[in-house]
Amino acid sequence: xxxxxxxxxxxxxxxxxxxxxxxxxxxxxxxxxxxxxxxxxxxxxxxxxxxxxxxxxxxxxxxxxxxxxxxxxxxxxxxxxxxxxxxxxxxxxxxxxxxxxxxxxxxxxxxxxxxxxxxxxxxxxxxxxxxxxxxxxxxxxxxxxxxxxxxxxxxxxxxxxxxxxxxxxxxxxxxxxxxxxxxxxxxxxxxxxxxxxxxxxxxxxxxxxxxxxxxxxxxxxxxxxxxxxxxxxxxxxxxxxxxxxxxxxxxxxxxxxxxxxxxxxxxxxxxxxxxxxxxxxxxxxxxxxxxxxxxxxxxxxxxxxxxxxxxxxxxxxxxxxxxxxxxxxxxxxxxxxxxxxxxxxxxxxxxxxxxxxxxxxxxxxxxxxxxxxxxxxxxxxxxxxxxxxxxxxxxxxxxxxxxxxxxxxxxxxxxxxxxxxxxxxxxxxxxxxxxxxxxxxxxxxxxxxxxxxxxxxxxxxxxxxxxxxxxxxxxxxxxxxxxxxxxxxxxxxxxxxxxxxxxxxxxxxxxxxxxxxxxxxxxxxxxxxxxxxxxxxxxxxxxxxxxxxxxxxxxxxxxxxxxxxxxxxxxxxxxxxxxxxxxxxxxxxxxxxxxxxxxxxxxxxxxxxxxxxxxxxxxxxxxxxxxxxxxxxxxxxxxxxxxxxxxxxxxxxxxxxxxxxxxxxxxxx
Amino acid sequence: xxxxxxxxxxxxxxxxxxxxxxxxxxxxxxxxxxxxxxxxxxxxxxxxxxxxxxxxxxxxxxxxxxxxxxxxxxxxxxxxxxxxxxxxxxxxxxxxxxx
Numbered sequence: 001x002x003x004x005x006x007x008x009x010x011x012x013x014x015x016x017x018x019x020x021x022x023x024x025x026x027x028x029x030x031x032x033x034x035x036x037x038x039x040x041x042x043x044x045x046x047x048x049x050x051x052x053x054x055x056x057x058x059x060x061x062x063x064x065x066x067x068x069x070x071x072x073x074x075x076x077x078x079x080x081x082x083x084x085x086x087x088x089x090x091x092x093x094x095x096x097x098x099x100x101x102x103x104x105x106x107x108x109x110x111x112x113x114x115x116x117x118x119x120x121x122x123x124x125x126x127x128x129x130x131x132x133x134x135x136x137x138x139x140x141x142x143x144x145x146x147x148x149x150x151x152x153x154x155x156x157x158x159x160x161x162x163x164x165x166x167x168x169x170x171x172x173x174x175x176x177x178x179x180x181x182x183x184x185x186x187x188x189x190x191x192x193x194x195x196x197x198x199x200x201x202x203x204x205x206x207x208x209x210x211x212x213x214x215x216x217x218x219x220x221x222x223x224x225x226x227x228x229x230x231x232x233x234x235x236x237x238x239x240x241x242x243x244x245x246x247x248x249x250x251x252x253x254x255x256x257x258x259x260x261x262x263x264x265x266x267x268x269x270x271x272x273x274x275x276x277x278x279x280x281x282x283x284x285x286x287x288x289x290x291x292x293x294x295x296x297x298x299x300x301x302x303x304x305x306x307x308x309x310x311x312x313x314x315x316x317x318x319x320x321x322x323x324x325x326x327x328x329x330x331x332x333x334x335x336x337x338x339x340x341x342x343x344x345x346x347x348x349x350x351x352x353x354x355x356x357x358x359x360x361x362x363x364x365x366x367x368x369x370x371x372x373x374x375x376x377x378x379x380x381x382x383x384x385x386x387x388x389x390x391x392x393x394x395x396x397x398x399x400x401x402x403x404x405x406x407x408x409x410x411x412x413x414x415x416x417x418x419x420x421x422x423x424x425x426x427x428x429x430x431x432x433x434x435x436x437x438x439x440x441x442x443x444x445x446x447x448x449x450x451x452x453x454x455x456x457x458x459x460x461x462x463x464x465x466x467x468x469x470x471x472x473x474x475x476x477x478x479x480x481x482x483x484x485x486x487x488x489x490x491x492x493x494x495x496x497x498x499x500x501x502x503x504x505x506x507x508x509x510x511x512x513x514x515x516x517x518x519x520x521x522x523x524x525x526x527x528x529x530x531x532x533x534x535x536x537x538x539x540x541x542x543x544x545x546x547x548x549x550x551x552x553x554x555x556x557x558x559x560x561x562x563x564x565x566x567x568x569x570x571x572x573x574x575x576x577x578x579x580x581x582x583x584x585x586x587x588x589x590x591x592x593x594x595x596x597x598x599x600x601x602x603x604x605x606x607x608x609x610x611x612x613x614x615x616x617x618x619x620x621x622x623x624x625x626x627x628x629x630x631x632x633x634x635x636x637x638x639x640x641x642x643x644x645x646x647x648x649x650x651x652x653x654x655x656x657x658x659x660x661x662x663x664x665x666x667x668x669x
Numbered sequence: 670x671x672x673x674x675x676x677x678x679x680x681x682x683x684x685x686x687x688x689x690x691x692x693x694x695x696x697x698x699x700x701x702x703x704x705x706x707x708x709x710x711x712x713x714x715x716x717x718x719x720x721x722x723x724x725x726x727x728x729x730x731x732x733x734x735x736x737x738x739x740x741x742x743x744x745x746x747x748x749x750x751x752x753x754x755x756x757x758x759x760x761x762x763x764x765x766x767x768x
Contacts (some may be wrong), residue, residue, distance in 0.1 A: 495744025650690050 003058075003086040004067030008050035009625030010094055011084070011133050013044040018126035023121035034109045037122030041105045041129055045098035052091045063088060063526040066139050066203060077198060083139035085202050089527040092337060092520075093136035093269055100261045100344045103497045107352055108253040111359070115251075119520030121161065125257070128154035131264050136269060140201045141190040144270075148186055148230065151263050152179035154515045158258060159250040165467055171246035178243045182233025189226035192219065206276040206530075214278050224277055224284030228291075231267030235321050237295045240594045244318055248310040252355030255310060260317045260351050261344035265586030268324040268340055272333045275531055279331070289329025296322025298590055304437065305586035307352050309365045312438060316391065317347055319427060323406055326420050334411035334521040338512055339406060341520070342398035346390035346505035352498045353384040358440065361450050367438060372447030376454040381443050383498045389441045390505040392432035392558060395551040401509030404427060409547040412538035425553050427458045432557020433564075440565035514543035677717035683709030696751070700744045701717045705735045 017040025020035045028036075055063055068083035084090075105125065112121050131154050135147030153176075160172030194200055196219055197208045208355065231237075236244035247259045258264070271278060271288055278285040299318035306312055320343045327336030357373060357380060360364055374381045390397040403424070407415040410420035447455060511519040521537075528534035538546075562572050576583045585591070641652075682705050689702030711730040718726025750760060 155721055642767055644767030645693070646760040646763070654687065654691070 002065055002067075003055040003091070004065040005086060006047045006054060006636040007065075007067070007084045007086045007090075007094075007137050008069070009047040010051060010098065011130060011137060013040045013047065014126045014130035016040060018123050021119055021126065023122040025123070028119065030113075030118040031042070033119045033122050037126050037201075038102070038105045038109055039294050040126055041098060041102045044104050044129065044133065048091070048094040048098045052084055052095060055086060055088065055091055056167075060526050061530075063084055064203075068139070072142070078194065078200075080140060080142045080200060083201070084137040084143075086137065087527050088524050089269075089272060089337070090136050092341075092524060094133060096341050096344050097132050097136065097262050100348050100501075101125075101132075101257060103500050104253050104257040104261070104348060106493050107355075107497030108251075108254075108493075110491030111253055111355060112251065113491070117161070121158075121251070124157050124161070124312055125254075128258060128263070130157065132266070135266055141186075141193060141205070145183065145186055145190060148234070148266070149183055151258075151266065152176060152183065152234075154425065154458045155247070155258050155263055156180065159247045159252040161250055161254065164483065165249070167467060168249040171243075171249040175243040175247050178233050182240065185226045185229025185233070189223050189230065192223045192226065195221075196220075198301070202273070209276055209280060215280055216283055217280075220277060221281045224274075224281040225287070227270060227274055227277070228284060229290060231270045231325075231620075232291060233267075234270075235267030235325070236318050237267070237291050237322065237325060238298065239592075239596070241295060241299070241318055242589075242596055245311050245314045245589065248308070248314050250660050252310070252351055254360065255314070256348040256351030256355070260316065260347040264317060264321060265340045265344070266322065268321065268328055268336055271325070271328040272337060273332075275328070275333055275528065275534075278328075279531055279533065285328070285329050285331070287456050289326045289417075289420060289530050292322040292325025292329055293329075293420055293427075294322075295319065297423055297430070298426040300427050300434065301586045303434040305583060306589070307366050307368050309358065309367050309370070309438065309442075309667070310351070311365075312367070312434060313350050314355060316350075316431065316434065317343075319431065320347065320391075323403055323424065323427070325405040325473055326410065326424065329374060329421060330410050330413055331531065332406055333528050333531065333534050334524045335402070335409055336403040337524060339402035339522040342390065342505070342508045344400040345501055346387045346397075346399055349383055349498060349501040349505050350387035350391065352494065352501065352534065353380050353387060354382040354492060356498075357384075357533060360454055364450070367441045367586075369448060370442040371441075371445040372451040372455075373657065374443035376451035379495060380498070383502045385439055386505055387503045388435035390508075392435045393428055393550050393554040394558070395547075395554070396506075396509070398505055398508035400489040400547065400550060401512055404546045405512065405514075405543070407550070408538050411546060412536070414544065414661060420574075425549065428550060428553050429557045432554045433561045436558045436561035437565055438646070444566065466467050469499060500661050515540035525553035535554070543604045670714050672720050676713060679709045679712040679716065681709070682706070682712060694761050696744070696748050696758055696760055699760065700741060700748070701743075704737060704741065707733060 016034055021028065021036055025033065055065070064085065064087035066079035066083055066085045070082055072080040072082045074080075105122075108121065108125065112118055115121065128151060131147050131150030133147075135144060135151055138144040138147050156172045156176040156179075159175055160169045162168050190200065193205055197205055197212055199205055199208060209220070229240075233240040244259060244264065248255055250259070278288070281291065296319040299315045299322065303315035305313050306315065320339070324336045324339050324343070327333070327339060356377065357370065360373070360377060361370060364370075385395075390399040393400040407421050407424040407428075410417045410424065511517065512521065525534075564575075589592075598661075678683055686702040686705030686707075686709060688706065690699055693702065711733055712724040714730050714733075718724065718730075748758065756763070
């Protein structure tokens with residue numbers, strides 16, 4: 001049984017889970033549906049481990065398996081297999097996706113227990129995991145697009161999960177539309193690849209590309225730019241970033257799984273997967289890194305200003321994915337994948353802790369109202385601190401090792417790549433401030449109403465069901481969070497999920513300590529062995545120097561946050577007043593929505609209204625209306641003949657025969 | 670005996686039948702007139718058959734008679750059905766199939 005066999009099993013289990021839960025929701029008890037959902041993902045995780053073991057058994061140079069179930073399409077020279085490609089990179093992604101998904105499924109098992117759409121939730125969630133695995137295991141660009149579109153749909157369905165909440169359905173549509181724009185970029189890239197190379201399978205494409213393309217030739221740059229449109233849209237990078245913050249309308253486990261740990265990192269995976277193409281187009285690769293840098297800085301500044309707990313974490317996700325794009329853009333592929341993994345750990349953890357807190361706050365998400373959670377929910381508080389430490393790159397945590405490895409590689413490449421070091425450290429400073437802004441705002445202080453209730457009675461407040469985004473009152477029928485949707489941290493499933501992720505977020509960095517071990521890099525090496533960039537490594541001493549700088553910046557940021565939010569609680573207000581202009585810019589998210597509205601939505605609407613008011617009434621209706629009128633009048637003329645008079649028909653027949661007879665008579669004379 | 674007399678009689682029969690089909694409104698009479706037209710045609714066939722001295726025309730007339738009998742069965746059946754439903758026996762009244 002080779003790796004491909006296990007790869008197919010990895011795909012099979014979540015698909016089965018989704019279909020079974022989706023079809024039997026009428027007869028299956030909710031608990032059983034949850035069990036099936038969790039079981040399917042855990043089984044997929046086990047198969048992922050088996051695939052990895054079987055892959056590691058091969059010698060390094062043949063550590064990739066392509067396998068095909070059947071031929072999907074064969075037209076002329078165009079052949080598409082329903083094939084998967086298992087190599088260290090996809091195995092790594094499979095492990096991260098199924099591993100984190102398992103924990104989040106366990107968490108959701110408890111978190112969603114009072115929700116009316118329990119079956120629907122697990123069916124969607126399993127479908128998402130299947131799509132994501134299809135995306136990472138796909139063996140050619142066509143199947144990649146299939147997985148890519150499937151995760152887009154799953155994301156849409158889960159953002160709009162509470163479908164009677166209008167803000168949620170709008171957010172789902174927004175995410176879907178922006179993702180489809182990315183999909184189109186990907187389609188065009190696949191078409192261009194096929195046009196220039198005549199093949200579509202990964203192995204064949206990457207083999208032929210260096211023979212066909214010159215470095216920085218316009219056609220390969222165009223291909224890479226189209227790939228980047230897809231990657232940026234899926235990963236919420238500038239200028240396609242506006243959907244991610246709104247996607248927080250979905251249930252918190254969804255935010256943790258799709259909009260933090262897995263789906264939004266698909267763009268990073270795509271660039272890493274297509275690295276042979278990007279190395280032929282250094283211009284596109286540099287653009288990748290620059291967009292990543294811009295996004296990480298802008299998202300960091302927004303995260304400092306906004307007050308919605310989940311949105312802060314969402315902007316932080318954008319910012320961290322910016323780091324990953326910097327990594328894969330400058331050629332630090334394994335560092336990028338390493339950061340992808342650690343980010344999946346600590347970001348999913350942060351979202352889980354946030355979900356617990358939001359549940360205790362009766363769905364209020366404003367951090368200005370949250371106080372005293374350190375006493376009310378010590379376990380969640382501990383997890384929140386661990387997550388924030390890892391996110392801000394505190395020495396020893398996973399984020400410290402992974403983030404600084406990226407910046408280190410940028411410094412190693414030198415030249416103008418130094419701006420990524422500087423920008424990255426500024427971003428790290430912002431990260432430390434906003435992560436500990438959350439911690440210092442929520443945990444200490446006198447308990448607010450909700451936390452006091454929790455401390456006194458041990459139960460969470462069952463407040464009015466309101467929409468956290470608008471404050472409007474909601475009913476609690478199917479499709480809404482539901483009145484009983486408050487569990488806080490008491491449920492065991494949530495504790496298990498958070499505890500395991502907390503452990504991983506703390507020690508995950510130990511996989512890759514400079515000079516000591518390099519588990520991730522050596523695991524991924526067979527995939528990136530053809531890359532001259534990946535073959536170079538910064539020296540151990542410079543790596544430790546970078547780590548030291550990162551530690552100083554992280555601690556400085558945390559200290560500043562402590563000074564701002566604990567020592568001098570009036571300071572933030574003063575700063576807000578002093579830098580009113582900047583604050584307005586940040587809190588309005590750099591007017592990203594408005595810019596998109598002005599540049600894209602308004603022109604499109606203008607074209608639409610032109611078509612509606614001028615084009616359609618005159619041109620379309622004129623043309624079609626004219627045709628209809630002609631046909632109708634001709635029909636009216638002929639219709640008179642059909643009188644229904646039997647004798648009339650007989651007379652016509654007679655006249656016809658006489659006419660024909662006369663004609664032949666006259667001719668015969 | 671000259672063939673002209675036969676042909677004139679045949680033409681007369683045919684024309685009388687035709688006029689009846691065009692003018693009369695009672696379906697029974699129209700059927701009668703159709704039979705007249707068929708007889709006119711048949712007479713012409715018989716005349717030529719006799720003139721040329723071969724039997725093909727007579728065979729044709731026998732065939733036409735059989736078909737005409739079948740046609741009359743259908744036609745009279747329709748008339749009986751109309752009568753049973755108290756539909757006036759007038760073809761001009763039956764023009765529902767108009768455009």
